[in-house]
Amino acid sequence: MTLSRHARGVYAIAPTPFAADGALDLESVDRMVDFYAAAGVDGLTVLGQLGEAPKLDHAEALAVVRRVVDRAAFPVVVGVSAPGFAAMRSLSVAAMDLGAAGVMIAPPSSLRTDDQIVNYYAGAAAAIGADTPFVIQDYPLTFTVVMTPEVIRRIATDNPNCVMLKHEDWPGLEKISALRAFEEREAMPRLSVLCGNGGLFLDFETERGADGAMTGYCFPEMLVDVVKASAAGRRDEAHDLFDAHLPLLRYEQQPGIGLAVRKYVLARRGVLATDTQRTPAARLSSAAIAEVDYLLDRLARHDARAKVSS
Amino acid sequence: MTLSRHARGVYAIAPTPFAADGALDLESVDRMVDFYAAAGVDGLTVLGQLGEAPKLDHAEALAVVRRVVDRAAFPVVVGVSAPGFAAMRSLSVAAMDLGAAGVMIAPPSSLRTDDQIVNYYAGAAAAIGADTPFVIQDYPLTFTVVMTPEVIRRIATDNPNCVMLKHEDWPGLEKISALRAFEEREAMPRLSVLCGNGGLFLDFETERGADGAMTGYCFPEMLVDVVKASAAGRRDEAHDLFDAHLPLLRYEQQPGIGLAVRKYVLARRGVLATDTQRTPAARLSSAAIAEVDYLLDRLARHDARAKVSS
Amino acid sequence: MTLSRHARGVYAIAPTPFAADGALDLESVDRMVDFYAAAGVDGLTVLGQLGEAPKLDHAEALAVVRRVVDRAAFPVVVGVSAPGFAAMRSLSVAAMDLGAAGVMIAPPSSLRTDDQIVNYYAGAAAAIGADTPFVIQDYPLTFTVVMTPEVIRRIATDNPNCVMLKHEDWPGLEKISALRAFEEREAMPRLSVLCGNGGLFLDFETERGADGAMTGYCFPEMLVDVVKASAAGRRDEAHDLFDAHLPLLRYEQQPGIGLAVRKYVLARRGVLATDTQRTPAARLSSAAIAEVDYLLDRLARHDARAKVSS
């Protein structure tokens, strides 16, 4: 299973499960993989920003990759962003050896000009090797690096192993349209475009030409259903389901505490044994927990899957 | 009418109306003031970030203030953020002379440390004069200045003319709780807290202790109704109405093109003669216009006020 | 006198003189203009970053321009950077009416991509009008906007009224070489390149092809002599004089307190009546004053002009 420019559907961003004492919780990893499989995802991404990757050391990172790849029947993408190419190459080679389908690379926040960004990805593409497919993570809100459609076109054209865009620019709808327009007039090779940014615009992103979602919302079933309904042209159905989830999704998409919300819900859903994060971490206050519970109750009136045992 | 630390309700952020040729459209200003009055707002804020204030020269800015103050039966807050205190003072004095209720001040993006922020507001408070009440605009996403609750406590304590917080930190719910906790144990004087950030968390902000909203969503009626329902303890009603608007509200809250969405809807609603912005401006593509129209149609099924003539 | 693409020599960045009570000190303006004339400068730039422009209101800004233009026998450039094009146009039109030779425009710090920068300058060039020559201020350290040589090439090519680059990138020597190489193969029209950044690399910038300096070092005579010696091929002489001034120049080039150093020395030299800055301002401690005095004493051993009465 190797990631290609024609990948479609939902690649869930997986959190990293920890036990209450902060140790890796590999049993929860197994349960989590099964949960995503049951939700119908097409792939999984591990060691992303919201996978607490920087809080793992090298050996732990590989232990997570191995456990996920061994259990999953779908492609696994591994985040390998690193301050330098040497560490990026080390992790990338190890991940691919373990059976990963590809890697994901975010830009360092020091990049500013178009050429700096293009050159950085040329260096990264060379560092990981031509046989390793990679995903561009385009998330200006977090990384402060702004990529124009033209910059993405150049990266995709220059590097045959660039196969996917994790699109999380905001606003970002016109960017999808611009990239698809480039492709139509053969100004660039096709990229698989999966959308992140918490899924906040997934309802329209699919209509603009995105191939699906790559994000970690705590109800991946919704992402799967919305992408399918939209692809099948059942527009109102897609929006109705999306809108029912939007109040919770918006709450989960807050910077910092968003991951706490996600882990809390996944623990309540029985996927994770605990909602533990490693430090530094934002934690939910009792008021915030009550707000999430209230949102779950309200959601359950529209989507029975949100009925979670208290 | 002078702004006080006990202000409550909804202060709408007003856009600045332009004719198709870019000239100030003062007739639309009148219509807009009447529209906000009919929507039940408690006040109006002009010359904010989304009021295209930097695109007006000094004389135009004062013309807008004069026209709004003359027509409005409610307090008017005027944005006076400026690169230096001299221009800030000039505009502030002129606005108060024209009958403004107070002014709003955003921090320059160069501020970093706690002391820098506190010192800046001390200088600004002195520049506008002790008799001029002011609003802190706390919007890290746009201004890149991060204020802890402690910093806001210090500013409110040091400067008697600091009366209100335009709260638009994200995430921001815990900040409201922290400030109200300071007040309860008399560690700081009361501040009026009105919430911005497009209203994206208004449903919970009121529950955390906010006094209302200061934002420019294109259906101010919703803001007014949610704040009232929440204050009256009709929680589900507040959330139901809020959730119905959330898909459109989320679309309008996009950086850059958000103002284009807002002006487009206000023009469709007959408030503005045109949706013209002065350059530089983001414009709506035909795809985006169709998306907004679709969202309006969907909203109208829940809220009849969203039925707008085509 | 209109600024052209062939301007050469030293354009001093003038501070704005204030009396001890913070009022504009127009008599010091006269003395200052005479001082720069005696130092042999080829032009003067007012209302720049280090001219405390944001601390002046509109009327004061014009008063400074009028006084300088009326007295100067050389071209005067006026800084017109503003948060929006309306205020920029107002100030620019007024300055040119008063007899300015051109205007200087710095980019707003929100610009990131190549296209954003090029588009901003297209908008600015249109706002000030085709008959008004302008200077690009390329100072990433302060403005956080990074312009590649290619971006500058595009701006210079697109806008006939773009005539000069105030070059203060750091490092910046290769940028000068790259621009001159563009010109040699006729890929862009000639730009006058005057160097800022406190003059910290002036010794080599002239050798790379710069036409001179536009900076505010407190001994403009040195800038004039170095540019002349370098242009005449007297390399060692240029470096010897430059090196003698470098310890003080480096001290003056500190962000924030640099302007305090500059005003202090100009006051000691009898040019300014006081070294007053308007708030907010960094002030020299007694330790810092003693350090500057020590540097002046050391400099006087190499350059008699640094002997200033105590």
Add this chain to the structure above:
Amino acid sequence: MTLSRHARGVYAIAPTPFAADGALDLESVDRMVDFYAAAGVDGLTVLGQLGEAPKLDHAEALAVVRRVVDRAAFPVVVGVSAPGFAAMRSLSVAAMDLGAAGVMIAPPSSLRTDDQIVNYYAGAAAAIGADTPFVIQDYPLTFTVVMTPEVIRRIATDNPNCVMLKHEDWPGLEKISALRAFEEREAMPRLSVLCGNGGLFLDFETERGADGAMTGYCFPEMLVDVVKASAAGRRDEAHDLFDAHLPLLRYEQQPGIGLAVRKYVLARRGVLATDTQRTPAARLSSAAIAEVDYLLDRLARHDARAKVSS
């Protein structure tokens, strides 16, 4: 040898030597350690920003530490800055096991408020363990994190294993004075303060109370002599030597290409076998090389140690 709050003198920042093919060059490491010993340094810092640490993988980083510690007769500080505490702890424990005297920690660029910075160092101090002394790297120009003297006071007070400040704020002289004033009135424990920022203000930093230098200028002999002369009260001698080196030092202190200059000179001095950097790296043009050679020739007239064979 464990780093203490009373450390003094010069800790050179060591580059990482590579062979022409990019492999680690451990023989040059030996020669480099001998070179620094002959120059009279009091310690060495490896794997700093200018040690290309992010371009090494974990095994390579440890190989460098081992080789340096084994050969050096003075304390060795190891940079362990990392995106997360897990990797930081791994590298720190390994480095101390190999015989390092302490570690150096830079703040992640996402930190903004005073409390965020203090909390980050509390987490880092705990992660590396109470027995491992650490150095705060305070370099706002590169890391965009601004620490007030009060923040440094809090970190030094809260964490007994915080023993040293690598001071490279700019401007920074008043910060040294403020910290020493805190110490004098016993508001904080003593910190060893060694200055970086290329050494650009070392002449005055020692006079303000700094204990010495921690920087990588290509003539460490000058740093050693200046610190000694200043400590002995031979002020003019210290400044005379410093001023002679300032033109080259200023050239080497350019961001990006500064390391290329440093490696080039160290290669010309016979310390490094090659001036190779791993990608991404800024390289010297032929014009830049000629400029450095010219500066070396000029320096050699004042300091015979700068006579290097061509």
